[in-house]
Amino acid sequence: MSTFLLATDSGSVRTLTMSNPGRKNAVPPTEWGSFERAFRDFEVSDQRVLVITGADGDFSAGADMNKPSVDGPSAGETASRMRVITRAATALHRMTKPTIAAVDGVAVGAGMNLALGCDFIVATDRARFSEIFVRRGLTLDFGGTWLLPRLVGLARARELALTGRIVGAAEALSIGLVSRVVEHDSLDASVAELSYQLALGAPLAQAVVKRALDRSSSMTFEQAIAFEEHAQAILLASEDLAEGAAAFVEKREPDFTGR
Numbered sequence: 128m129s130t131f132l133l134a135t136d137s138g139s140v141r142t143l144t145m146s147n148p149g150r151k152n153a154v155p156p157t158e159w160g161s162f163e164r165a166f167r168d169f170e171v172s173d174q175r176v177l178v179i180t181g182a183d184g185d186f187s188a189g190a191d192m193n194k195p196s197v198d199g200p201s202a203g204e205t206a207s208r209m210r211v212i213t214r215a216a217t218a219l220h221r222m223t224k225p226t227i228a229a230v231d232g233v234a235v236g237a238g239m240n241l242a243l244g245c246d247f248i249v250a251t252d253r254a255r256f257s258e259i260f261v262r263r264g265l266t267l268d269f270g271g272t273w274l275l276p277r278l279v280g281l282a283r284a285r286e287l288a289l290t291g292r293i294v295g296a297a298e299a300l301s302i303g304l305v306s307r308v309v310e311h312d313s314l315d316a317s318v319a320e321l322s323y324q325l326a327l328g329a330p331l332a333q334a335v336v337k338r339a340l341d342r343s344s345s346m347t348f349e350q351a352i353a354f355e356e357h358a359q360a361i362l363l364a365s366e367d368l369a370e371g372a373a374a375f376v377e378k379r380e381p382d383f384t385g386r
Contacts, residue, residue, distance in 0.1 A: 129161040134168075139326040141174040146182040151233050153191035156208065162215035162241075170222060175326040177222070178318055179245060180229040189236025189259065209268070212237070216270040219244045220341075223334035225325040229318045230254045231311065240269035243278060246337065247321060248305040251314050254296045256304060262291040277344060278303055329367040330385035
């Protein structure tokens with residue numbers, strides 16, 4: 128069991144909390160695999176929404192580089208470590224259920240890209256973001272080269288990635304990096320409300336929407352609408368569609384089962 132990544136369930140919501148006291152929740156080298164396991168566990172769980180956050184007023188400072196080896200890791204060791212990070216990022220990207228990053232304080236490096244990999248980022252007014260890699264002699268990882276330009280555009284992505292500068296909450300909102308900015312003491316309530324709204328959605332439909340939007344930039348209009356046609360035909364025959372229609376007629380909230 129990981130002491131860094133703590134999972135708690137509340138109704139239909141699972142929260143993963145990163146905790147590395149005194150290190151702004153930087154991820155220890157041995158903990159990257161915990162993300163992949165946690166993401167896969169959530170995917171097959173009964174919980175409907177995943178919230179990722181950090182303890183003690185920060186999201187995450189990315190990889191914990193506090194104690195590098197004197198001689199440095201071998202090429203084989205670094206390749207093995209990166210494969211673990213890649214698997215974690217891929218598991219998050221392939222998630223069929225909604226995900227929310229609740230960001231307070233710093234979200235830098237892989238910590239920033241972990242947040243960008245979620246469907247929503249709810250940030251406090253004191254949140255700060257940075258693709259700090261270039262200032263450490265590194266390139267973006269945890270999916271950053273794919274995620275960042277899709278959110279802010281290629282020109283701005285170049286500027287943020289090549290400078291590694293700090294982006295405050297207000298700017299992050301204005302450039303589309305985050306979904307919303309709230310006051311520090313409103314973060315939990317805002318995330319809870321968004322989680323509640325997401326948990327009301329039909330799981331099959333949400334999975335299809337996520338897949339379609341992720342693929343949209345690489346598809347022609349004809350390919351996209353063909354995907355819609357195929358997916359909608361499947362959903363029109365689902366139990367969730369029947370339940371949604373019945374709930375509308377009966378003026379109640381639907382009880383979707385994902386079938």
